[in-house]
Amino acid sequence: MSSSLDITCPSPRVNFQSLGQFVGKRVTIVGSVVGVDGNTLQLKTSDDQVVNIQMQGAVPQCKVLEVQGMVASPNTVTEESCCPFGDNFDMANYNELCKLVNNPAYRTMFHP
């Protein structure tokens, strides 16, 4: 029976701390935009570290941005798509979520 669900290309939610485990893989990362330099966007993660995002398209004007992309190095992500998260997004809560999602006890609910 065919299913309309596909779990072959997950993009786990990460903070800076867990980003390093996913070099060469897709992730989802949410952060505050702290700077833009050409096609590179500096995103401050929920655990207060800066990640460089290589943007493919236009850089959206917003305070908090969610980026899906490929992890090129422990502090560089190549963007595939992004979504503005408004300006009242609670980073502290999100950071706790990132820790839970990557906790070995619970991660099987979210990614392999």
Add this chain to the structure above:
Amino acid sequence: MYGGGGDAGASQFNGAGFMPSQAGNAGGGGGSGKKNYDSKQQTLRAVTIRQLHEALSSHKDDTLMLDGKEMTNITLLGKVLSSNEQGLTYGLKIDDGTGRADVKIWISDDDSEVEKQRRAEWRPGMYVRVHGHISNFGKSQDVLAYNIRPVTDHNEVTYHYLQALHQHLHLTKGGGAGPAMHQEQGGAYGTPPIAAGGYGAALPVPGYDPHHGNSALDSELMHVLNAPDARANDCGVSIDDLLMRTGGRYSMVQVREACAKLADNGRLYSTLDENHFKTCE
């Protein structure tokens, strides 16, 4: 079945009342016609696409199980990747980071402009909240939505994942109604229900050991009951007075349980009703 009266933790997953008004829309989707659903079993579970995949790949007959419980209605949250309109259904592909799912919703030719406008809001790149169920329509298993709405406050993304995790842990680790109920019945024989633990149970108060009682509270209660004014009154002392005269440092539950225990031990007895006590000493 969970959702038994006293278990507040589980009752929030009980989607009773969700289905009846929606059943009409989903009539063509299979499932709803085959079974006469009991509203008590109409659960609404928040799940990740990965969890749903796991449930679907292990299910055998008509029932979809997750964490050992039957799952009927589900809620998903994800980013729209693409959309398409095919005859009577409108399809969305959504990605929640754990996987991708095709979601369908029935539409009709005479949908109002408002409905069409609502669908136009489900644009690729936007987050949507989906309420629906799994249908075994035709050969494929689809997520058939009752309702889809755009997410405007993105804290809902955090919320959805936490809710899915909370429900998973509740059902796998604690708060099952069965054992908790047993424990509560045991309470009549001197074991307070606090020992039941689990998510839905009352929170134990720090420093209060239900198995050994609280000797400080016990002696304070006995002190109040042994006072001349309490002895002189035929009705004894009401539980409200006991609560007040122990200085507000204990909860009503603690006072009530301590009294029950003292009564079991033959140190006091109830007079007018179960809320008035007199000393036996």
